[in-house]
Amino acid sequence: MNKDQIIEAIKQQIQDYQSTVKVAKVGTVIEAGDGIAKISGLGEVMASEMLDFGHNVFGVALNLEADFVGAMILGESKDIKEGDVVESTGRILEVPVGEAVIGRVVNPLGQPLDGKGEIKTKTFYPVEKIAPRVITRQQVTTPLQTGVIAIDAMIPIGRGQRELIIGDRQTGKTALVIDAIINQKGQDVTCIYVAIGQKDAKIARIVTELASRGAMEYTTVVVAGAADPAALLYLAPFAGCSMGEYFMDQGKDVLVVYDDLSKQAVAYRQISLLLKRPPGREAYPGDIFYLHSRLLERAARLNKDYGGGSLTALPIIETQAGDISAYIPTNVISITDGQIFLESDLFYQGIRPAINTGLSVSRVGSAAQIKAMKKVAGRLKLDMAQFRELAAFSQFGSDLDEATKNQINRGQRLTEILKQGQYQPLPVVDQVVILYAALNGYIDEVAIEKVKDFQQGLLDFCAAHGTKVMAELAKEKQLTESIEKDLKKLISDFKATFKN
Amino acid sequence: MAIQTKKYAAALYQAVKESQGKKLTEALANFVKLLIQNRLLGQADTILADFKKYYNEQEQITAVEVSTARPLSPAIVKDLTKKFSSALGQTVELNCQVNPELCGGAVFRIGDYLIDGSVAHRLNTLRQKIYSNQS
Numbered sequence: 001m002n003k004d005q006i007i008e009a010i011k012q013q014i015q016d017y018q019s020t021v022k023v024a025k026v027g028t029v030i031e032a033g034d035g036i037a038k039i040s041g042l043g044e045v046m047a048s049e050m051l052d053f054g055h056n057v058f059g060v061a062l063n064l065e066a067d068f069v070g071a072m073i074l075g076e077s078k079d080i081k082e083g084d085v086v087e088s089t090g091r092i093l094e095v096p097v098g099e100a101v102i103g104r105v106v107n108p109l110g111q112p113l114d115g116k117g118e119i120k121t122k123t124f125y126p127v128e129k130i131a132p133r134v135i136t137r138q139q140v141t142t143p144l145q146t147g148v149i150a151i152d153a154m155i156p157i158g159r160g161q162r163e164l165i166i167g168d169r170q171t172g173k174t175a176l177v178i179d180a181i182i183n184q185k186g187q188d189v190t191c192i193y194v195a196i197g198q199k200d201a202k203i204a205r206i207v208t209e210l211a212s213r214g215a216m217e218y219t220t221v222v223v224a225g226a227a228d229p230a231a232l233l234y235l236a237p238f239a240g241c242s243m244g245e246y247f248m249d250q251g252k253d254v255l256v257v258y259d260d261l262s263k264q265a266v267a268y269r270q271i272s273l274l275l276k277r278p279p280g281r282e283a284y285p286g287d288i289f290y291l292h293s294r295l296l297e298r299a300a301r302l303n304k305d306y307g308g309g310s311l312t313a314l315p316i317i318e319t320q321a322g323d324i325s326a327y328i329p330t331n332v333i334s335i336t337d338g339q340i341f342l343e344s345d346l347f348y349q350g351i352r353p354a355i356n357t358g359l360s361v362s363r364v365g366s367a368a369q370i371k372a373m374k375k376v377a378g379r380l381k382l383d384m385a386q387f388r389e390l391a392a393f394s395q396f397g398s399d400l401d402e403a404t405k406n407q408i409n410r411g412q413r414l415t416e417i418l419k420q421g422q423y424q425p426l427p428v429v430d431q432v433v434i435l436y437a438a439l440n441g442y443i444d445e446v447a448i449e450k451v452k453d454f455q456q457g458l459l460d461f462c463a464a465h466g467t468k469v470m471a472e473l474a475k476e477k478q479l480t481e482s483i484e485k486d487l488k489k490l491i492s493d494f495k496a497t498f499k500n
Numbered sequence: 501m502a503i504q505t506k507k508y509a510a511a512l513y514q515a516v517k518e519s520q521g522k523k524l525t526e527a528l529a530n531f532v533k534l535l536i537q538n539r540l541l542g543q544a545d546t547i548l549a550d551f552k553k554y555y556n557e558q559e560q561i562t563a564v565e566v567s568t569a570r571p572l573s574p575a576i577v578k579d580l581t582k583k584f585s586s587a588l589g590q591t592v593e594l595n596c597q598v599n600p601e602l603c604g605g606a607v608f609r610i611g612d613y614l615i616d617g618s619v620a621h622r623l624n625t626l627r628q629k630i631y632s633n634q635s
Contacts, residue, residue, distance in 0.1 A: 009629050022616040026609070043612045085614070 147425020387411025
């Protein structure tokens with residue numbers, strides 16, 4: 001900004017001199033601390049209106065009572081003291097949205113945390129927004145490829161769906177969603193990762209990992225760390241959702257990950273109890289269900305008349321000792337369109353991702369799969385279910401008939417195929433080829449410990465000798481007779497060269 | 501508890517209104533005794549503040565707080581009181597405060613309303629305008 005502009009601004013001020021008397025509705029702080037404030041006055045304040053405490057500290061009015069207003073403070077509450085004047089702003093809390101937030105790390109108020117300077121945008125979205133109405137919506141039909149075979153094949157997630165990821169601590173919940181974000185590269189999906197109440201070190205590690213894999217080019221990270229006030233933890237998912245909604249309204253596809261909502265529920269419980277709202281089950285306030293349902297309802301697939309954008313939500317819930325019947329897990333399970341269960345037992349057995357394929361479901365189902373995947377995955381689900389049933393038997397006797405043995409054999413190899421390392425998402429075409437080979441008996445003779453080698457070898461072989469088939473499969477997205485014939489030949493050719 | 505102190509304030513107002521002269525001292529003394537008996541002496545300040553509010557409400561008095569950078573002359577105070585009285589249609593009680601940080605102009609606070617005509621506020625607006633132009 002140059003000298004002339006400053007002079008121009010001052011000149012403007014001089015001309016407007018008469019009109020700059022400010023009339024505001026104010027109140028007085030009677031009590032402040034623990035991230036909340038009690039304010040007397042503020043007669044005409046609205047619920048969830050933004051309040052200005054001065055010194056650049058803002059708050060949100062939550063409780064409107066006969067004699068005072070209860071508000072949560074966004075930011076440092078130690079500078080606020082009794083008798084301070086609080087101004088009502090007449091606005092609802094807003095966050096900056098738009099292209100400018102992509103690739104950035106921001107806090108729930110949209111202020112940058114990555115030291116890359118100010119976020120230059122003129123568009124703002126309110127944090128609390130009513131979810132898209134029925135008329136504006138459309139069925140979920142387009143797949144959102146996570147790059148994880150077990151999910152894409154058996155628990156497919158569609159664009160606009162809400163799929164819960166639930167499991168104990170240290171079962172790979174975050175790893176799963178980070179893989180999903182990395183896999184969105186080149187798929188025209190904008191990603192928003194909302195980190196709630198996590199250690200700053202973990203967030204830094206995730207951001208570095210995303211950046212090193214080029215995923216930050218289409219990702220925004222919204223951070224409310226463990227050291228931030230509860231008010232920011234509570235707001236973070238809503239802020240992240242608003243940032244995503246902007247892109248949805250532009251007709252784009254968005255993936256929003258809330259990691260995790262149990263910590264948000266705890267933060268909201270803290271605020272509610274401090275505001276003296278009556279506690280309910282597990283001391284959560286009565287509107288804890290509404291808190292999560294209104295957030296997750298904002299995930300949607302809009303129809304063509306409304307731009308055709310979508311917002312997919314992947315909320316994460318952490319359970320205590322596998323107890324999925326606790327209050328918050330049951331709530332969120334009932335809200336979402338399916339869940340992915342991660343179990344520590346499976347994790348320690350070496351099955352990673354530790355997905356319990358029996359308990360995990362996707363209520364959108366195969367509508368969100370490409371045709372080729374639909375064809376192979378139908379068999380996969382059946383084979384795995386039969387394997388699970390027979391696996392219990394196999395522990396007792398060795399006297400099994402041939403068919404059972406084969407079934408168990410197949411199951412063990414499929415389990416092996418479904419294992420996948422971290423940061424190794426697979427393109428859907430590769431997944432189809434592997435599953436096709438596995439389900440058509442090509443790996444039944446391969447030793448279990450060699451299955452992964454076979455898989456990698458096959459993919460390398462396809463990349464070298466089968467570029468035409470792979471390209472065709474990627475284009476057609478279904479197993480036509482000619483593709484299937486070529487694929488069979490390709491796999492047989494590779495198998496001939498593979499040393500068991 | 502907030503309701504209770506308000507009730508005491510209202511009761512005190514009525515007691516004071518009914519009794520005049522010597523009786524007034526007696527009424528006040530009795531009120532203090534009542535507070536002691538009910539162990540509410542610690543709340544005396546709150547009750548007093550509530551009483552003040554209730555009194556103003558009943559007697560149609562509006563308290564207007566005026567903050568200025570320099571002390572106001574008695575003539576201006578008189579003029580302001582008159583202007584506010586006619587504008588609000590109530591008896592006005594003007595409380596003057598001096599706050600050098602305002603630089604100039606005046607800030608009025610009437611109940612929940614704040615009218616800010618200070619130089620400090622204008623300087624603030626100017627600063628914000630320059631900042632927003634910069635981005």
